[in-house]
Amino acid sequence: MITRIHIQNYRMFKKLDFEPKEGLNIIVGNNEAGKSTLLEAITLVLNGRLNGRWVSDELNPYWFNTEVVNEYFKDIKDGKAVVPPTIIIEVYFGKNDEPQKLRGKNNQYREDCPGIALIIEPDPEYVDYFNSYLESDHPPILPIEYYHIVWRGFDGKPLNRRPIELGACIIDGRTIRSTRGIDVQTRQMISDYIDQNESADLSVAYRQARHSLTEEILDRINKRIENETKSIYPRELSLQMDQSASSSWEYNVVPHIDSIPFSMAGQGQQVLTKIALALKASEEKSKFVIIEEPENHLSHTSLHRAVKLIETLANDRQTFIATHSSYVLNRLGLDRLVLLHEGNKAKFEDLSKDTIDYFKKQSGYDTLRLVLARKLVIVEGPTDEMLFNRAYHDTTGREPIDDEIDVITQGTRNRRALELCHVLDRSAIVLRDVDAQTPEYWRDKAKEFLKEGLREMFIGEKEHGTTLEPQILYANRDNIEQIKKIVGCTDDQDLCEFMTSHKTESAWRIANSEVSINYPQYFADAIKLVREQ
Amino acid sequence: MNKVILAPAGGRKTQTIVDLCKMGDDKKRLIVTFTTTGQKVIQERLWKHDCYTSNIEVSGWYAFLLNHFIYPYVYDKYPMQSVNGLHFVEGRDPTRYKSGSKRYFDSLGKVYSNNIGKLAFDIAQASEGACIERLQGIYHEIYFDEVQDLGGNDLEILQMLMESGIKIIAVGDVRQSTLKTSRTDRKNSDYNGLDKILWFRKMETKGICKIEERDVTWRCNQEIIDFADSVLPKKFEFPPTRSTQNKVTGHDGVFVVSWENVRRYIDCFSPACYRYSVSTNTLDGGKAINFGLCKGETVSRGLIYPTGPIKSFLLDPKKQLTNKSASLFYVAITRAKYSVAIVVEEPQKYNIEEWSP
Numbered sequence: 101m102i103t104r105i106h107i108q109n110y111r112m113f114k115k116l117d118f119e120p121k122e123g124l125n126i127i128v129g130n131n132e133a134g135k136s137t138l139l140e141a142i143t144l145v146l147n148g149r150l151n152g153r154w155v156s157d158e159l160n161p162y163w164f165n166t167e168v169v170n171e172y173f174k175d176i177k178d179g180k181a182v183v184p185p186t187i188i189i190e191v192y193f194g195k196n197d198e199p200q201k202l203r204g205k206n207n208q209y210r211e212d213c214p215g216i217a218l219i220i221e222p223d224p225e226y227v228d229y230f231n232s233y234l235e236s237d238h239p240p241i242l243p244i245e246y247y248h249i250v251w252r253g254f255d256g257k258p259l260n261r262r263p264i265e266l267g268a269c270i271i272d273g274r275t276i277r278s279t280r281g282i283d284v285q286t287r288q289m290i291s292d293y294i295d296q297n298e299s300a301d302l303s304v305a306y307r308q309a310r311h312s313l314t315e316e317i318l319d320r321i322n323k324r325i326e327n328e329t330k331s332i333y334p335r336e337l338s339l340q341m342d343q344s345a346s347s348s349w350e351y352n353v354v355p356h357i358d359s360i361p362f363s364m365a366g367q368g369q370q371v372l373t374k375i376a377l378a379l380k381a382s383e384e385k386s387k388f389v390i391i392e393e394p395e396n397h398l399s400h401t402s403l404h405r406a407v408k409l410i411e412t413l414a415n416d417r418q419t420f421i422a423t424h425s426s427y428v429l430n431r432l433g434l435d436r437l438v439l440l441h442e443g444n445k446a447k448f449e450d451l452s453k454d455t456i457d458y459f460k461k462q463s464g465y466d467t468l469r470l471v472l473a474r475k476l477v478i479v480e481g482p483t484d485e486m487l488f489n490r491a492y493h494d495t496t497g498r499e500p501i502d503d504e505i506d507v508i509t510q511g512t513r514n515r516r517a518l519e520l521c522h523v524l525d526r527s528a529i530v531l532r533d534v535d536a537q538t539p540e541y542w543r544d545k546a547k548e549f550l551k552e553g554l555r556e557m558f559i560g561e562k563e564h565g566t567t568l569e570p571q572i573l574y575a576n577r578d579n580i581e582q583i584k585k586i587v588g589c590t591d592d593q594d595l596c597e598f599m600t601s602h603k604t605e606s607a608w609r610i611a612n613s614e615v616s617i618n619y620p621q622y623f624a625d626a627i628k629l630v631r632e633q
Numbered sequence: 634m635n636k637v638i639l640a641p642a643g644g645r646k647t648q649t650i651v652d653l654c655k656m657g658d659d660k661k662r663l664i665v666t667f668t669t670t671g672q673k674v675i676q677e678r679l680w681k682h683d684c685y686t687s688n689i690e691v692s693g694w695y696a697f698l699l700n701h702f703i704y705p706y707v708y709d710k711y712p713m714q715s716v717n718g719l720h721f722v723e724g725r726d727p728t729r730y731k732s733g734s735k736r737y738f739d740s741l742g743k744v745y746s747n748n749i750g751k752l753a754f755d756i757a758q759a760s761e762g763a764c765i766e767r768l769q770g771i772y773h774e775i776y777f778d779e780v781q782d783l784g785g786n787d788l789e790i791l792q793m794l795m796e797s798g799i800k801i802i803a804v805g806d807v808r809q810s811t812l813k814t815s816r817t818d819r820k821n822s823d824y825n826g827l828d829k830i831l832w833f834r835k836m837e838t839k840g841i842c843k844i845e846e847r848d849v850t851w852r853c854n855q856e857i858i859d860f861a862d863s864v865l866p867k868k869f870e871f872p873p874t875r876s877t878q879n880k881v882t883g884h885d886g887v888f889v890v891s892w893e894n895v896r897r898y899i900d901c902f903s904p905a906c907y908r909y910s911v912s913t914n915t916l917d918g919g920k921a922i923n924f925g926l927c928k929g930e931t932v933s934r935g936l937i938y939p940t941g942p943i944k945s946f947l948l949d950p951k952k953q954l955t956n957k958s959a960s961l962f963y964v965a966i967t968r969a970k971y972s973v974a975i976v977v978e979e980p981q982k983y984n985i986e987e988w989s990p
């Protein structure tokens with residue numbers, strides 16, 4: 101299994117040192133956080149290829165981390181002599197993993213284990229060209245034509261092709277339709293699925309069929325061509341079957357789903373088929389499984405099936421999944437989470453088993469919002485959410501969302517949410533009703549997860565009311581008539597009772613009212629803190 | 634148990650290795666030979682015996698040390714050194730006045746071939762067992778062909794391997810100790826050349842290998858092999874060799890030929906011609922192969938242009954050849970299956986049948 105991944109200067113990763121787990125690894129992060137890049141880097145270093153093409157053919161100046169490149173050219177401009185940026189991607193395997201041949205200490209940490217490194221560095225043979233490029237009036241772009249690619253095992257020996265033991269299945273839910281009707285990864289999976297003997301049989305039969313086509317039919321046609329063109333064109337012209345590598349059976353045998361060609365099948369079906377193929381490929385040929393956004397193109401029920409398949413897959417193979425879906429994350433287990441944030445990896449461990457199981461059961465729970473929000477405010481119900489948003493707007497003139505604050509309704513389950521935030525050591529502001537207790541009671545209960553200035557709980561004073569409605573009335577005790585008007589309560593009704601029994605309706609009216617009201621002090625305190633964060 | 638199989642020329646040493654590869658099990662095997670010709674011979678035999686699979690690898694000695702000792706673990710001994718292949722040393726020793734890592738690497742990071750054994754051994758020790766552990770993870774068995782050519786620190790590495798969990802089978806013929814992987818390595822110099830036998834015996838006493846001495850040649854006929862045995866110094870007590878080569882061609886055994894008759898002889902029998910070195914006189918300066926370069930070859934008939942000491946020895950067996958000359962001469966004699974002729978000035982003086990037309 102992969103025990104460590106080191107990435108340096110590759111795209112958004114200035115430096116990433118990541119120790120994946122056995123079995124499943126679920127990678128989440130906001131857009132541009134580097135999820136796909138991480139999976140891409142793993143694919144790259146394992147195969148020496150990207151999208152079926154050699155790295156050297158795909159190399160592009162934008163592979164280099166922009167920040168590093170900018171720093172480099174700034175230093176050059178300042179006349180400093182500096183080492184040109186180098187991309188390093190390394191995967192480390194367990195010390196006793198196969199193939200032992202790749203074992204050695206040729207890696208960044210001088211660790212004695214098998215592994216593969218991909219290094220993109222200035223080609224020593226072109227150092228002079230590199231220097232004259234720097235001396236010329238050059239744009240701040242790296243001259244990648246003077247770079248070379250070193251792909252080698254930790255034993256220090258260059259690799260020519262992927263070691264057989266390190267097969268990887270790549271399933272990309274984002275499916276790009278290839279002109280061949282089937283993408284490279286899927287073709288690879290099909291070749292992997294077919295065993296050596298079957299493959300030999302296929303190959304022979306395929307060649308024979310092509311041969312007879314040439315002998316019997318094309319021959320006749322060629323004779324006619326010869327006769328008809330001889331006088332016009334002095335060279336021999338004929339039609340032959342394509343004999344190049346791309347004409348082997350692998351390129352012409354395509355999977356069908358219910359008799360429909362793979363490329364014509366729905367994209368959801370395609371994803372499911374790929375996962376199923378990966379599942380059946382021999383363990384040797386697919387030691388690692390890499391899945392990009394399996395949720396794409398899948399309906400809820402299909403996703404459910406896909407997740408089940410992935411769980412089975414990850415039983416005996418190390419699996420990496422990038423996902424945007426809380427459903428996928430919750431089902432597969434929060435303890436498998438790897439959070440990427442702007443090219444960095446957040447630590448994620450020590451979540452209680454209890455909480456993991458809890459989230460597993462709440463597959464609809466919006467865990468990813470909790471994990472990914474820049475700033476987080478957790479409230480009890482929709483009423484609180486509407487009123488908090490309005491209060492925020494009244495205070496700042498802006499919506500919370502404009503300030504990257506995600507207000508999430510969690511009911512009374514805020515303890516689990518807090519634990520998750522605590523494990524991630526992220527900020528969180530919790531607003532809750534005091535109910536029959538005291539604010540101190542609630543804070544004390546959540547004590548282990550709170551941290552001053554980062555994760556705080558805001559609770560109304562008990563004497564101002566046990567729930568939000570009396571709290572509002574207390575805050576507006578000098579202007580009760582206005583509240584009555586806004587929520588539409590008649591004089592013969594008790595205002596507090598009316599608001600409590602028309603909870604959502606009242607809140608909605610207040611939130612959309614032309615006039616502003618006062619909010620409880622704990623709202624103001626919460627808003628103050630979230631703005632400071 | 635590790636085995637050292639010592640067998641005379643034509644004793645099917647290489648074939649023994651090929652036979653081991655035909656076991657049909659899943660074991661990973663590495664065959665290490667010392668000459669590039671040796672590698673080719675082995676590979677061809679494996680193809681011919683239809684037993685070349687991905688479980689078998691063939692490597693040269695230098696490549697073996699580079700790939701399994703130096704590349705993976707150089708940092709344990711020289712943390713800042715990058716390795717960039719082999720610098721084959723011929724002639725003058727470029728490392729003579731150098732010290733530290735410069736004794737082992739040239740400015741491009743290429744490893745000097747004459748000190749590679751010492752470097753590999755130092756790295757293996759610095760790695761605290763990782764080198765050997767790694768090899769154990771890759772191969773079940775390692776076979777060495779022409780093991781008599783190992784010397785100096787190479788022997789330390791061989792010992793290390795014999796003490797590991799890998800099964801080592803080494804085949805060779807001490808009588809043919811004509812090559813040395815390094816001319817400048819002074820370690821184990823007590824065991825150079827024909828004295829190599831003593832090193833193997835020492836390892837056997839340590840209990841890390843068993844020596845199996847074979848006394849049969851499938852190549853040379855009895856007359857030739859008796860003659861070859863007779864040129865080796867008696868003190869080594871090599872057992873006499875038996876021959877299974879019974880084919881009679883009408884011109885069999887060992888002969889002397891006078892210079893006047895050499896041309897006729899060559900026309901008549903088309904022998905392969907061997908000489909000590911380029912400076913040895915040959916008929917009209919005609920082509921011949923140096924003694925040291927013909928190892929591993931099999932021919933029907935041989936013609937040898939001897940050196941002065943060889944002639945003296947043939948005239949008077951008391952004038953024994955040095956170990957090295959004896960080995961070289963032994964190799965030259967044992968190429969032929971049916972006949973060996975030696976070119977001399979006065980054939981009648983020799984105790985060997987003269988050929989004349």
